[in-house]
Amino acid sequence: MPTGTGGGMKKLWVRHIKDALHTGFEEHIDLSDYEKAPASVREKAFLSRALAALTVQRFTELSAREAAAAVVDGTGDNGIDAIAIDSQQRKVIVVQSKWDGSGDGSLGLGDSRNFAAGFKDLLDTKFDRFNSRLRAHEEKITAALDDIDVTFILVVATTGVTELAGPSSAVFEDLLEEMNETQDVVSMEVLGLNDFHSFISEGLGGSRIDFNAQLGNWGTVSEPYEAYYGVVSAADIAGWYDRFGDRLFSQNIRKALGNTGVNESVAQTLLKDPQHFWYFNNGVTALCESVKKTPRGAATRTFGDFALTGVSIVNGAQTVASINQAAHKGENGLDEALVWVRFINLEGCPEGFATDVTRATNTQNTVETRDFVALDPEQDRLRTELALSLKKTYSIKRGEKTPSPEHGCTVVDATVALACANREPSLAVLAKSRVGGLWESTEKPPYRTLFNPGVGPYRVWRCVEVMREVDSTLEELKRQLEGRARSICLQGNRLVLHLVFRELDLQRIDDAEFDWTLELKRVPSLAKRALEALTSSVEEVHPGSYLTSLFKNRTKCRDLVQRVRAE
Incomplete structure (x- = not known):
């Protein structure tokens, strides 16, 4: 939530999210256990569960129906409201959601402790401590837990604030310290009103992303389809993410995934070896509805100024988010570090080409x-x-x-x-x-x-x-x-x-x-x-x-x- 946002704006944003949840999940959320409950109680249960489903969508590519099926909230849920398994990325997303109509609430100490305890029971496969909704996923959960390389994202989702009170924060700090004793296997995200409002704005077709970018040592490919390539300073890349956030990745198969090992490696290279960043990083590929070379710098290939419309980064989401994260930590090297960037002009490309590029750039083999x-x-x-x-x-x-x-x-x-x-x-x-x-x-x-x-x-x-x-x-x-x-x-x-x-x-x-x-x-x-x-x-x-x-x-x-x- 931007600083200084008043109560009136908070309530408006809460209503926007509420409407979006009804639009997206009304037909999919199971409320069979609330059939005899008063309408107000039933409504709050729906909103909390739909918020959990929306959270699942934030971290996966699941449809509304699939995300709703990941919701396990109910009597005996042991502190876990949703669980989703991304077998391709070898990640498990575990959610606790709280609907807050005021826009000011946060997760209490009791709920924090329940969530942490439930997560530990899950890791120990104590399925007898969970309800039938979660046990319906037992086979998939067990298979994921059997994978030594699986990682977990714990998500606290609320339409309130993202700052947890000291005691609640300490619960999760202790949990992460214990779980990540040898290497990072568990990460934590707290999503609040601002995050969900931004997310539904993107999902409802937020404004097209247009901006100008300067490419150093640029070149071009004209056949069979037009594209431009060159280097961009890491500082400029960080600025893109500041302006547009995850909307930059609207066509990517995955969004920025937090503090993964890859992201930490990117940040470390920026910090310790910025002049070699171009050599160590695969760079960024973006699809554009149009790419126009401006007159600025026209006489040289040393740098070129390009007007980009309808931009979507389809490969390099983790690179972009990590660079931005490093920038906000005040780490040095962003001006020295150069990032390899490709802008592919979709004008004149056949139908389905954008999807093919997205899939291919995210699945090419890497050297191991x-x-x-x-x-x-x-x-x-x-x-x-x-x-x-x-x-x-x-x-x-x-x-x-x-x-x-x-x-x-x-x-x-x-x-x-x-x-x-x-x-x-x-x-x-x-x-x-x-x-x-x-x-x-x-x-x-x-x-x-x-x-x-x-x-x-x-x-x-x-x-x-x-x-x-x-x-x-x-x-x-x-x-x-x-x-x-x-x-x-x-x-x-x-x-x-x-x-x-x-x-x-x-x-x-x-x-x-x-x-x-x-x-x-x-x-x-x-x-x-x-x-x-x-x-x-x-x-x-x-x-x-x-x-x-x-x-x-x-x-x-x-x-x-x-x-x-x-x-």
């Missing part, structure tokens, strides 16, 4: 650390030796066909298995939390610890066999478990694998004549025993910890291994 691993001669050696010694296929590059389990393995399989076989538990933790971290440099540890001239085909293949046997055993055990015990089975699987390796005879693992089947037969019972001991230690030492964070913490996992092995 695995691609650099494929350049290591040690990997080619292992491929050859696995084929000659064991008649097994070894898939190294992305895009190569993955061999069936009996016929071979991938470099990812080999990396995880070798890491967990190492006597240092931290490698097993890294294999679970961020396998790419094992490949960050092919010239030094931990990569060289795993892949070096002393590592032969029998070690690789036999370690993979053990990993697969442990995974199969844990899959069987998982079906018999629930709650935290089940989560430990899932999230602690690589630590279990490490513990199993510690019990096996690895002295002869490279010996072609050694009957490895005798060791493999021991694996299921060893895995079961390791899981039981690990579960006991976790519940004894870390009974309230968020398990995903726990199993990404090297120090705590090393301590757990020592405790289990000491028993």
